[in-house]
Amino acid sequence: MTVAASETTASLLPASPLAPAVIKAAPLALLLVVAYGVIPFIGDSYLFEAILLPFLALSLAGVGLNLLTGYAGQVSLGSAAFMAVGAFAAYNFHLRVEGLPLAVAILLGGVSAAAIGLIFGLPSLRLRGFYLAVSTLAAQFFVQWVLTKFSWFSNQSASGVIDAPPLTLFGLTFEGGAGRYLFALVVVTVLTFLAARLVQSETGRNFIAVRDNETAARIIGIPVLRTKLLAFALSSFIIGVAGALWAFAYLRTVEPAGFNLDRSFQILFIVIIGGLASLRGAFFGAALIVVFPLILSRLGSLLLGDVFDSGVLDMTQRIVLGALIILFLILEPDGLVALWDRLRRRLQPGSRPA
Amino acid sequence: MADFDWSFFTEVLVGGLLSGVMYSLVAIGFVLIYKTSGVLNFAQGALLLFAALTFVSLVERGLPFALAFLVTFAAMVLIGVAIERTVLRPLTNKPPITLFMATLGLSYIIEGAAQLLWGTQVHGLDLGIEDLPFDVAGVFVSQFDLFAAATAALMVALLSAFFRYSRIGLGFRAVADDPFAALAIGLRLPFIWASVWAAAGLVALVAGLLWGARLGVQFSLSLVVLKALPVLVLGGFDSILGAIVGGLLIGASEKLAEVYLGDLVGGGIEGWFAYVVALAFLLIRPAGLFGQKLVERV
Numbered sequence: 310m311t312v313a314a315s316e317t318t319a320s321l322l323p324a325s326p327l328a329p330a331v332i333k334a335a336p337l338a339l340l341l342v343v344a345y346g347v348i349p350f351i352g353d354s355y356l357f358e359a360i361l362l363p364f365l366a367l368s369l370a371g372v373g374l375n376l377l378t379g380y381a382g383q384v385s386l387g388s389a390a391f392m393a394v395g396a397f398a399a400y401n402f403h404l405r406v407e408g409l410p411l412a413v414a415i416l417l418g419g420v421s422a423a424a425i426g427l428i429f430g431l432p433s434l435r436l437r438g439f440y441l442a443v444s445t446l447a448a449q450f451f452v453q454w455v456l457t458k459f460s461w462f463s464n465q466s467a468s469g470v471i472d473a474p475p476l477t478l479f480g481l482t483f484e485g486g487a488g489r490y491l492f493a494l495v496v497v498t499v500l501t502f503l504a505a506r507l508v509q510s511e512t513g514r515n516f517i518a519v520r521d522n523e524t525a526a527r528i529i530g531i532p533v534l535r536t537k538l539l540a541f542a543l544s545s546f547i548i549g550v551a552g553a554l555w556a557f558a559y560l561r562t563v564e565p566a567g568f569n570l571d572r573s574f575q576i577l578f579i580v581i582i583g584g585l586a587s588l589r590g591a592f593f594g595a596a597l598i599v600v601f602p603l604i605l606s607r608l609g610s611l612l613l614g615d616v617f618d619s620g621v622l623d624m625t626q627r628i629v630l631g632a633l634i635i636l637f638l639i640l641e642p643d644g645l646v647a648l649w650d651r652l653r654r655r656l657q658p659g660s661r662p663a
Numbered sequence: 664m665a666d667f668d669w670s671f672f673t674e675v676l677v678g679g680l681l682s683g684v685m686y687s688l689v690a691i692g693f694v695l696i697y698k699t700s701g702v703l704n705f706a707q708g709a710l711l712l713f714a715a716l717t718f719v720s721l722v723e724r725g726l727p728f729a730l731a732f733l734v735t736f737a738a739m740v741l742i743g744v745a746i747e748r749t750v751l752r753p754l755t756n757k758p759p760i761t762l763f764m765a766t767l768g769l770s771y772i773i774e775g776a777a778q779l780l781w782g783t784q785v786h787g788l789d790l791g792i793e794d795l796p797f798d799v800a801g802v803f804v805s806q807f808d809l810f811a812a813a814t815a816a817l818m819v820a821l822l823s824a825f826f827r828y829s830r831i832g833l834g835f836r837a838v839a840d841d842p843f844a845a846l847a848i849g850l851r852l853p854f855i856w857a858s859v860w861a862a863a864g865l866v867a868l869v870a871g872l873l874w875g876a877r878l879g880v881q882f883s884l885s886l887v888v889l890k891a892l893p894v895l896v897l898g899g900f901d902s903i904l905g906a907i908v909g910g911l912l913i914g915a916s917e918k919l920a921e922v923y924l925g926d927l928v929g930g931g932i933e934g935w936f937a938y939v940v941a942l943a944f945l946l947i948r949p950a951g952l953f954g955q956k957l958v959e960r961v
């Protein structure tokens with residue numbers, strides 16, 4: 310897949326010769342201050358439960374898939390399966406290992422997802438393009454089947470539904486909407502930071518090389534097979550942790566059916582709409598995916614009244630989402646993040662028009 | 664294995680082969696589009712749902728069978744043309760995987776529109792063929808399955824003849840061989856694409872009616888695309904013959920595995936078994952059974 314503007318070129322453009330790294334980092338610092346210092350105190354439970362928690366979990370999943378699809382160019386339709394592995398593995402580690410801190414359990418959940426991701430990444434050594442995309446569907450169906458079939462994974466719960474343990478980190482317990490938001494925020498911040506470091510490292514450049522031209526990458530000595538498998542493992546790790554967040558911080562109870570094919574598509578859509586090969590893009594995409602159904606439902610009931618029931622809403626949502634995907638692919642293949650950068654460049658005085 | 668029940672085995676095998684024909688029917692729709700425009704059209708399942716739902720709703724409103732069929736076919740042609748205009752044309756020369764994602768979006772739109780238009784309730788569909796088992800040399804075969812197999816055979820024969828002898832069909836093949844050369848000699852690519860989508864719409868309509876008669880016409884009908892994908896992987900995305908042989912292989916192995924291995928792991932393996940078969944096969948032969956060439960870079 311050829312993605313024209315990679316993260317590095319996009320962030321280099323607005324920097325004028327005078328702008329030191331401090332100015333470039335300022336918006337991010339401001340964002341973090343607001344996210345950590347302001348929102349937990351002013352947000353109400355609706356904001357946390359309905360918007361911010363799913364947003365954080367999906368953003369992280371988007372970051373994970375972006376490593377694989379955006380940077381390394383391997384399309385996966387099985388993201389929800391890796392989320393499920395992360396959630397259920399973390400749950401079982403926490404349940405069955407006495408005294409294991411929750412953070413470690415979640416980490417191990419991610420590691421389990423990475424292991425499963427590695428296995429289902431093996432076909433990528435021989436398959437490309439559509440054949441690979443279809444083969445990742447195998448992960449989706451197989452994992453869902455295993456988790457529903459063997460009740461050991463859900464601690465013999467008859468319905469397959471698991472209840473999340475309390476969220477503790479370094480002896481602190483995170484309760485309530487704001488608490489769980491902070492917990493998720495810490496995890497997402499740390500992993501996104503690590504992912505950002507990764508894509509700028511040699512490994513990240515190897516990913517891009519493999520995506521852009523596999524043969525050329527091999528000629529200049531990049532271990533293509535190892536790079537692909539590494540991309541699958543790292544991406545699955547992050548997606549697995551995102552699954553644990555989705556289960557523990559957002560829903561608090563989780564069943565295998567929640568990690569279905571639609572969820573996998575949702576995460577792929579986040580990456581496409583937000584912007585391929587851009588970590589910021591995952592956050593933009595997730596924000597849109599989480600917020601637009603809420604807006605649509607408000608708008609629909611405002612304009613159409615009772616005609617706009619939940620069935621109609623559901624269908625309208627599908628249509629609008631599908632249309633958005635196609636529109637972005639046609640008009641802005643680099644996603645929301647490219648729109649955002651263009652807007653910022655226009656607002657910034659003195660910078661050259663791109 | 665001394666008392667292996669051969670007649671039971673044959674019955675399972677034949678049942679599997681016939682249900683494989685149903686998979687092939689869906690897969691052929693994919694192959695048509697893939698051959699001419701290089702797109703793995705994920706929306707084929709949504710088209711199938713749309714066709715079946717439209718047909719059933721028209722029949723329920725009192726239209727005679729043949730007229731409903733014609734009207735639905737006309738609707739599918741319109742949709743095909745609309746897709747060519749609004750989605751494929753702006754995305755010409757984009758990487759195949761981009762087009763694939765566009766058809767994913769397309770499938771959301773068509774599924775949503777079909778159900779917004781005709782409602783979400785389950786419709787029964789009676790094609791007038793009774794699903795009675797009857798006896799062929801000691802093996803019980805479903806009459807409906809035989810009818811489906813005959814329909815599939817007829818359709819493949821028609822499509823092959825069309826591709827071989829008609830002018831438009833030749834155009835299809837020219838485009839499939841080399842779109843640029845086809846353009847250079849003056850073939851109208853938009854027209855060819857639109858007619859290929861219309862043909863895929865017809866296949867979707869026939870497959871939708873058969874699957875709808877079997878499962879009831881409802882949302883889950885669009886999920887048969889997930890059954891067709893391993894068939895395509897096995898048979899190769901660009902071969903009608905591959906779609907048929909792949910469908911038969913997948914159908915048979917799936918049924919046999921369900922009956923003979925399913926109990927060992929607690930059943931319910933039909934959701935993923937086909938994928939495992941296809942994957943195992945691909946590791947040996949990455950282009951599928953009859954695939955022309957390896958799909959190049961993503």
